[in-house]
Amino acid sequence: MSATIHAPSQAPPARAQVGPAAAAGASPAPRPARLRDHAVMLVGAGGNIGSHLVPHLARMGLGRIVLCDPDTYGAENLTTQAIGPPAIGQPKAQVQREVVTQLDPEADAVAIGRLVQDVPRGQLRVGVLLACVDNRATRLYLNQTAFRLGVPWVDAAVEPDGLLVRVSVVKPGPSAGCLECAWSDRDYALLEQQHPCQHGSPHAARTNAPAPLGALAAALQAIECRKLLEAQAGEPAQSRQILLAASTHKLYVSHLLRRPECRFDHETWSLERLPAHQLSVAALLDRAARQTGSNSDISLRVEGRPFVRRLVCPACSHHERTLRLAAHVPGGWGPCGKCGTPLTAPGFDMSDRLAASELPPSLLAATVQQLGLHEGDVVSLSGPRGQVHYQIEA
Numbered sequence: 001m002s003a004t005i006h007a008p009s010q011a012p013p014a015r016a017q018v019g020p021a022a023a024a025g026a027s028p029a030p031r032p033a034r035l036r037d038h039a040v041m042l043v044g045a046g047g048n049i050g051s052h053l054v055p056h057l058a059r060m061g062l063g064r065i066v067l068c069d070p071d072t073y074g075a076e077n078l079t080t081q082a083i084g085p086p087a088i089g090q091p092k093a094q095v096q097r098e099v100v101t102q103l104d105p106e107a108d109a110v111a112i113g114r115l116v117q118d119v120p121r122g123q124l125r126v127g128v129l130l131a132c133v134d135n136r137a138t139r140l141y142l143n144q145t146a147f148r149l150g151v152p153w154v155d156a157a158v159e160p161d162g163l164l165v166r167v168s169v170v171k172p173g174p175s176a177g178c179l180e181c182a183w184s185d186r187d188y189a190l191l192e193q194q195h196p197c198q199h200g201s202p203h204a205a206r207t208n209a210p211a212p213l214g215a216l217a218a219a220l221q222a223i224e225c226r227k228l229l230e231a232q233a234g235e236p237a238q239s240r241q242i243l244l245a246a247s248t249h250k251l252y253v254s255h256l257l258r259r260p261e262c263r264f265d266h267e268t269w270s271l272e273r274l275p276a277h278q279l280s281v282a283a284l285l286d287r288a289a290r291q292t293g294s295n296s297d298i299s300l301r302v303e304g305r306p307f308v309r310r311l312v313c314p315a316c317s318h319h320e321r322t323l324r325l326a327a328h329v330p331g332g333w334g335p336c337g338k339c340g341t342p343l344t345a346p347g348f349d350m351s352d353r354l355a356a357s358e359l360p361p362s363l364l365a366a367t368v369q370q371l372g373l374h375e376g377d378v379v380s381l382s383g384p385r386g387q388v389h390y391q392i393e394a
């Protein structure tokens, strides 16, 4: 990494007055103190960094704060996270929603107690995405999502042994660097070994970072978030990475440049909102065909979420053919027709993409909701003349 230590070497220049206010001799407009027309989403809202970040966000006067965390507080969290004993046993997202509500009753605070991968992607279309997660798989998903949606994102991480804080500010764009641009083969190897931080998973990485280190990361992250929302003058256009070594009091700032060998395609999508109430699968394909070419060659996918071809009952082994998008909620397949046990979807009978030519007439006549698409899902259709992306609306 090319590292430079940035320190102010001279007094900041006097603020210049520009625009009509300056021309009229009026004093410059005050900086907006409130950010009511902005929304942010915090992924990993209840953890070592996230629980310290929530109060900062709540004090910004934001319009909407979405808090995503699938986990529940345990007694071990008392020493590393910004919580008190009443939080133990409570869902993290709910506890942090309460923090926002107490500090800013006007903000629309939303708690989502699920993995972010299970949230319809369109719900992540906010002003700034903030990540305080403890695993690479979720970072990878958020990096991809931020580019697809064209949303800036700020990722924070800590390394307790070296007292290191890293905050990456990633601004999607064709020449912008992404988080993966900074990844080495070792990061990808670790991705293979680590499981996503599933609720209750024994594989979830626990950093046990000291509370002040999480708080330091959170403070930096909040400052970067505010800069993005206010689009401050002098805010660099490039993606960048800030590394603070609390052990040696050194600050390193490097630009995240796009590396040609990066494994990610860096594509940002132009999303069309599609009112889909009672819309049939055939009508969806017809609509896309007008933009992408003949509809027999069209294929359909929801990135990051497969289509399930078979459901199995874990109790009686009864199985049913199906063709549906993987459910948002685990266990959302309904009961077994024979014994009533909740059905499961075996991983080997799934596909990332459906070809229009393989869809039976019954499915073409079904609604997009019956295919498993719900409000907020982003569906991509590819044909001979290119791709189109729809965000499903009610």
Ligand SMILES: [Zn+2]
Binding pocket: 177, 178, 179, 180, 181, 182, 258, 259, 262, 263, 264, 266
């Ligand atoms: Zn990249």
Ligand SMILES: [Zn+2]
Binding pocket: 313, 314, 315, 316, 317, 318, 336, 337, 338, 339, 340, 341
């Ligand atoms: Zn059964």
